[in-house]
Amino acid sequence: MPDEATRKKMVVDYAQRINAGDIEGVLDLFTDDIVFADPVGRPPMVGKGDLRRHLELAVSCGTYEVPGQPVTSMDDRFVVAPSTITVRWPRPMTFRVVGVVELDENGLGRRVDAFWGVTDVTMDETENPGNPEDAETAEEAETAKDAAAEDAAESAIEGSAGTHRPEGIRA
Amino acid sequence: MNELARKKRALEHSRRVNAGDLEAIIALYAPDAVVEDPVGLPPITGHDALRAHYELLLASRVHEETTEPVAGQDAEHALLQVTSVMDYLPSGPLYAERGWLKAPDAPRTARIQRAATLAIRMDPSGLIRSLKSYWGTSDLTLLG
Numbered sequence: 001m002p003d004e005a006t007r008k009k010m011v012v013d014y015a016q017r018i019n020a021g022d023i024e025g026v027l028d029l030f031t032d033d034i035v036f037a038d039p040v041g042r043p044p045m046v047g048k049g050d051l052r053r054h055l056e057l058a059v060s061c062g063t064y065e066v067p068g069q070p071v072t073s074m075d076d077r078f079v080v081a082p083s084t085i086t087v088r089w090p091r092p093m094t095f096r097v098v099g100v101v102e103l104d105e106n107g108l109g110r111r112v113d114a115f116w117g118v119t120d121v122t123m124d125e126t127e128n129p130g131n132p133e134d135a136e137t138a139e140e141a142e143t144a145k146d147a148a149a150e151d152a153a154e155s156a157i158e159g160s161a162g163t164h165r166p167e168g169i170r171a
Numbered sequence: 172m173n174e175l176a177r178k179k180r181a182l183e184h185s186r187r188v189n190a191g192d193l194e195a196i197i198a199l200y201a202p203d204a205v206v207e208d209p210v211g212l213p214p215i216t217g218h219d220a221l222r223a224h225y226e227l228l229l230a231s232r233v234h235e236e237t238t239e240p241v242a243g244q245d246a247e248h249a250l251l252q253v254t255s256v257m258d259y260l261p262s263g264p265l266y267a268e269r270g271w272l273k274a275p276d277a278p279r280t281a282r283i284q285r286a287a288t289l290a291i292r293m294d295p296s297g298l299i300r301s302l303k304s305y306w307g308t309s310d311l312t313l314l315g
Binding site: 004005008039040041042068069071072073074075076077078080082096097098100115116117118119120 | 174175178209210211212238239241242243244245246248250252286287288290305306307308309310
């Protein structure tokens with residue numbers, strides 16, 4: 001069974017790989033029959049084919065994930081991590097997410113429940129602040145903007161990705 | 172309940188724990204509520220068992236610091252990160268017995284810090300149906 005340190009490392013690996021656009025590397029972290037609910041409340045993706053399409057979309061949106069402090073459980077099965085996820089396209093947005101990940105005996109993710117609500121999404125463009133209910137703290141919005149700006153400066157990826165929308169966004 | 176109402180409820184749980192008001196904590200739960208604290212131990216069910224559970228927690232003079240919760244799009248969930256600081260006594264010796272932490276040299280003055288994430292599922296009226304508190308051995312720190 002994966003020990004607590006191994007479980008905590010898994011969510012850090014996930015964020016590093018998705019930030020690098022390494023979709024196959026992300027898929028290597030999961031079982032073939034992975035059930036991935038993102039967000040919880042929508043029908044989950046089942047299997048690596050489904051998950052690959054979701055990840056391709058996420059990467060094409062310029063997803064950048066900063067994991068927070070993970071916690072575990074006493075049954076060798078779970079790691080739970082908050083994260084702040086920014087996307088650049090179709091417009092800059094910040095998502096506050098808590099991921100509940102269940103791992104199998106080999107340390108592979110078998111189920112992911114990504115909890116985020118419409119009130120956990122912040123629109124980061126000042127000319128269109130969005131629904132006031134969606135706004136979290138000004139500090140968080142500023143942090144996300146800084147991260148997105150740094151990310152954009154480093155990236156040469158521009159192009160047709162702007163037509164995509166991440167799944168599940170209703171805001 | 173909408174997302175903001177659920178988040179408010181989740182924060183209210185910590186507020187009542189910090190106020191040390193046992194009956195007010197129990198009043199947040201449905202009669203058949205199930206609590207896993209920590210996830211991995213046998214679940215606690217019903218008000219009487221919950222009362223015993225929280226009585227022990229309050230006896231350790233616990234204080235919880237929370238972050239802004241997140242919601243599920245399932246009309247049921249709110250999740251909350253909680254950092255608790257509590258006296259080593261009375262629960263600490265049980266933790267040490269289970270190998271979760273090393274017994275301190277001065278148990279009467281020692282404190283425990285615990286990082287947890289609570290996944291709270293509520294019914295339409297806002298009563299808690301289930302609470303899963305995720306924390307492991309590596310989320311415990313002995314303070315002094």
